[in-house]
Amino acid sequence: MKSNHTVPSPENRSIPPLESDSLEILYQRAMVGSLVPGLIHEILNPLGYTRANLGALKRYTAMITAFLGELEASGSARLEEPETLHSLMETHNIDFILEDLPDLGSQSEEGTGRIHGLLVALGSMITSPDEAMTTVDLQGVVESALCLARNRLKRRMRVRKNIPHLPAIPGQPGQLGLVVLSLLLNSTDAVEARSADSKGRITLSAEPGAENVLLRITDNGCGIAPGDLNSIFDPCFSTWKSRQGLGLGLTFARRILDRHGGEITVESTRDVGTTITLRLPLEQARKDSP
Numbered sequence: 001m002k003s004n005h006t007v008p009s010p011e012n013r014s015i016p017p018l019e020s021d022s023l024e025i026l027y028q029r030a031m032v033g034s035l036v037p038g039l040i041h042e043i044l045n046p047l048g049y050t051r052a053n054l055g056a057l058k059r060y061t062a063m064i065t066a067f068l069g070e071l072e073a074s075g076s077a078r079l080e081e082p083e084t085l086h087s088l089m090e091t092h093n094i095d096f097i098l099e100d101l102p103d104l105g106s107q108s109e110e111g112t113g114r115i116h117g118l119l120v121a122l123g124s125m126i127t128s129p130d131e132a133m134t135t136v137d138l139q140g141v142v143e144s145a146l147c148l149a150r151n152r153l154k155r156r157m158r159v160r161k162n163i164p165h166l167p168a169i170p171g172q173p174g175q176l177g178l179v180v181l182s183l184l185l186n187s188t189d190a191v192e193a194r195s196a197d198s199k200g201r202i203t204l205s206a207e208p209g210a211e212n213v214l215l216r217i218t219d220n221g222c223g224i225a226p227g228d229l230n231s232i233f234d235p236c237f238s239t240w241k242s243r244q245g246l247g248l249g250l251t252f253a254r255r256i257l258d259r260h261g262g263e264i265t266v267e268s269t270r271d272v273g274t275t276i277t278l279r280l281p282l283e284q285a286r287k288d289s290p
Contacts, residue, residue: 038151127174190221
């Protein structure tokens with residue numbers, strides 16, 4: 001039986017006390033830590049070919065140095081003979097070196113750029129609930145989350161982005177990045193749980209408004225059972241009965257949205273998929289954590 005349900009994060013259902021921010025920090029660290037094996041792979045791949053390129057550059061430097069030394073030793077008279085210069089260039093593979101150098105440079109630049117992007121994204125997620133409020137580029141937040149989730153998303157996932165130019169919003173960029181990352185990982189789990197044969201689709205879209213910005217994450221995963229929808233924001237509630245999930249992702253997502261004066265809503269149909277919408281105000285005063 002399929003049914004469509006929308007569950008807002010009700011203001012009259014308070015989150016039970018979580019003692020302090022320490023549990024939230026612990027959960028966030030555990031979530032990011034779970035990505036470390038994939039991140040290591042994502043870093044080692046470009047690092048490997050960049051190191052290989054540096055080794056080639058070292059050899060090329062030695063060959064060019066030897067070539068220039070022989071040019072100097074040949075004397076100006078012999079260098080006026082075209083065959084002498086051609087022979088020396090052929091001996092030291094100068095034509096090949098000159099052809100290969102631009103590729104070495106562009107590949108190494110791309111590789112180090114990927115590593116830099118991963119590390120910057122990872123650094124942006126090492127944050128805490130008392131992170132300072134600042135101006136947030138929501139597109140940048142989404143890109144950082146996608147960068148860190150890339151290895152997980154490669155598993156039969158097709159990710160679509162429909163995010164227009166968005167106005168900057170006041171907020172905590174690291175905390176909002178953790179929300180988006182957590183929701184992306186949830187969507188990935190839901191898609192993988194539905195069927196090993198189905199092609200996963202995750203769509204990120206955004207809609208600027210006069211007072212708010214809406215960010216939606218939609219997947220074609222297994223959806224949420226109607227009986228579970230009223231409990232999904234409860235601490236330690238998890239729909240993954242056979243998994244080791246802590247059941248804190250949506251709890252802390254709502255807590256972070258509350259701090260921003262925003263809202264998170266969940267719309268889900270069993271065996272069809274789920275859409276999670278984040279509403280973030282363009283102007284707000286920071287709220288105290290519940």
